[in-house]
Structure formats: structure tokens, C-alpha cells
Amino acid sequence: MRVKYFAWVRERVGKAEETVEPPPGVQTIEDLMAWLAERGETYAYAFETPRVIRAAIDHAHVKSDAVIAGAREIAFFPPMTGG
Amino acid sequence: MTANVTIRIQQADFDIAQEISALTKGRTDVGAVVSFSGICRGREGGETIAALTLEHYPGMAEAEIMRHAETAMSRWPLTGVSVIHRVGRITPGENIVLVVTTSQHRQAAFQAAEFLMDYLKASAPFWKREEHAGGTSWVDARHHDDDAAARWTKS
Numbered sequence: 001m002r003v004k005y006f007a008w009v010r011e012r013v014g015k016a017e018e019t020v021e022p023p024p025g026v027q028t029i030e031d032l033m034a035w036l037a038e039r040g041e042t043y044a045y046a047f048e049t050p051r052v053i054r055a056a057i058d059h060a061h062v063k064s065d066a067v068i069a070g071a072r073e074i075a076f077f078p079p080m081t082g083g
Numbered sequence: 084m085t086a087n088v089t090i091r092i093q094q095a096d097f098d099i100a101q102e103i104s105a106l107t108k109g110r111t112d113v114g115a116v117v118s119f120s121g122i123c124r125g126r127e128g129g130e131t132i133a134a135l136t137l138e139h140y141p142g143m144a145e146a147e148i149m150r151h152a153e154t155a156m157s158r159w160p161l162t163g164v165s166v167i168h169r170v171g172r173i174t175p176g177e178n179i180v181l182v183v184t185t186s187q188h189r190q191a192a193f194q195a196a197e198f199l200m201d202y203l204k205a206s207a208p209f210w211k212r213e214e215h216a217g218g219t220s221w222v223d224a225r226h227h228d229d230d231a232a233a234r235w236t237k238s
Contacts, residue, residue, distance in 0.1 A: 006140055007210035008221050059143040061206060075140060075208075079224030082139070082168065082209025083121060083180055083200060 001068070003036070005046070006077035009053060012046035022068070029055045030064040032074065046076075054079060084112060086156055087163040087185075090148045092139060094171040097181050106163035106185045113162050117192040118183045119200055125175035127222075133214040135222075137170045137179070140208035144168070151202040155184070158198070159191035166199060168209065198235050205232035 004017040026035045030050065037047040047053060055062050056075045068074060087106050091097075099118055107113050123135050152164045163185040173179055182199045186192040211222040 004140070006208070007138055007212075056140070056143055056208070059140075059146045061147075075143065077140070077208065078210065078221065080204075080206060080208055081211045081222045081224050082137070082144075082207040083203035083228075 001071050002073045004073065004075040006075065008078055009046050009076050012042060014042045027067060027069065028064065029057075029062060029066050029068060029074070032068055033064075033076070052078065084110060084162070086161055087165075088149075088152055088156070089165040089167070090145055090152060091165075091167045092141075092144055092148075092170060093167065094169065096169070096178055097167045099181060099183075102165050102167065102181060102183055106165055106183055110162060112187055113185045114187045115189040115192040116183065116185050117189070117196045118181065119196050120178055120182075121180040121200075123173045123175050123177050123179055127213065127215075130215045130217075132175060133216075134172050134174045135179070136172045136212045136214070136219075137168075138210045138212065139168070139170050143208050147207050148203065151199055151207075154202075155195040155199055159184075159186065159195045161186050161191055161195055164195070164199070166203070168203070168207070170209070201228070201231040201235060204228040 003020050005013045010016050022035050026032050033047050033050045037044045053076050057071045058073055103116055125132055148166050165183040167181040169179055182196050184192040184195040205228045212219050213222055
């Protein structure tokens with residue numbers, strides 16, 4: 001699945017997007033953030049406070065307990081400051 | 084007549100009169116036009132802002148704003164909705180966002196415009212980065228924007 005990062009999440013991770021293949025045990029957004037955090041220091045830094053990170057699956061906001069199976073695109077970003 | 088709906092995300096500035104005209108032209112059922120425009124301020128707290136840069140999530144930003152517009156149209160009898168959100172580097176005094184709502188009578192247009200701005204602030208995927216004397220920093224989201232959006236769910 002494609003994962004996109006925005007704003008300071010992108011800056012900390014060091015990339016805007018990538019394709020990942022999480023193992024079967026990674027079922028929810030929360031699981032995915034924990035799994036991504038393990039990929040390296042930059043990821044750990046980005047996801048160090050998971051509760052402030054927001055997520056979207058296929059362009060719709062989801063909560064951290066949302067199931068990721070079947071998602072084509074998942075995005076992680078800080079709380080929004082548009083408008 | 085069906086409602087006119089325009090959602091645009093763009094770097095270029097917008098012309099408010101032109102956008103209003105696009106919603107009213109050719110219609111005789113519009114009795115009320117409400118517009119809100121958000122402008123880049125030059126100061127935040129005690130600091131001077133040199134510029135804001137707006138990042139967005141292409142694809143989701145349009146989809147999310149359209150969802151809000153559809154919700155507004157299902158809640159209020161609107162004849163038109165336009166939302167234009169700029170992205171890129173914006174300096175103090177410049178426009179950032181425009182919401183125009185039209186209806187036969189004013190209550191719907193007023194309420195829908197406020198609803199759309201509250202939802203834009205709380206959940207449209209845009210992020211502002213501020214340039215000031217000390218460098219650049221990401222603007223923090225405000226709880227009161229989430230609260231403002233939440234009040235529309237109590238009916």
C-alpha cells in the first residue's frame with residue numbers, strides 16, 4: 001500500500017511517500033504507526049507521539065482503530081490548519 | 084434549478100466579485116449572498132509574520148471540501164456554494180480562502196457559510212508554515228476550531 005506523509009510528519013520521516021508491505025499482524029492504523037516507527041530513527045521521531053498524528057485511508061479521515069486491510073493509500077499528518 | 088457548486092484549490096489569487104457573479108448570473112432564485120474570505124495576517128502573538136506557506140493533500144483536500152459542501156446543501160436550502168482555497172506562499176494582506184453561499188433567504192446562506200468555515204478549519208487537509216524573524220515553524224492546530232466544528236453536530 002502507498003503511504004503518504006505531510007507537513008512535519010513528512011519532514012521528520014524524510015520522504016513524502018513510499019510503498020510498504022506490512023506483515024499480517026499489522027491490522028489497524030495504530031498498529032501501522034507502531035510498525036513504521038520501527039523502521040528507523042527518522043520514523044521513530046515522526047511517530048514518537050502517535051496520538052497527535054492524524055490518518056486518512058483512501059482520502060477519508062479515520063481513527064486509530066481503523067482497519068487497514070484493502071487500503072490503497074494511507075496518509076499520516078498533523079492536525080490540520082487550513083481555512 | 085440545481086445548486087451551483089464550485090470547489091477550487093489553486094495558487095493564484097481569487098476575485099470575490101467574480102466568484103459571486105458566477106453563482107448569481109442567470110438565476111432569479113437567489114435572494115441572499117454571503118461571502119467569507121480569510122486573509123493572511125501580518126502578526127501572530129507578538130511576532131511579525133513574513134509569509135505563510137500552505138501545503139495540502141491533493142485529492143483528499145478536494146474530496147473533503149466537496150463532502151462538506153454536500154453536507155451543507157443537504158442541511159440548508161442553498162442555491163450555490165463556492166469554496167476556493169489557495170496554496171503555496173502567501174504574504175500578509177493576501178487572500179487565503181473564500182467561501183460563498185447563496186440561497187433564497189438569508190438564514191441558510193449565513194449559517195451554511197459559518198458551518199463550511201468551521202469544518203474547513205477543523206478537517207480540510209491543509210497545513211500552514213509560518214516564516215518569521217526566528218525562522219519557519221508549523222502553525223499548531225487550535226482546539227477551538229475542533230469545538231467550533233463540533234457544535235454543528237448538536238441539533
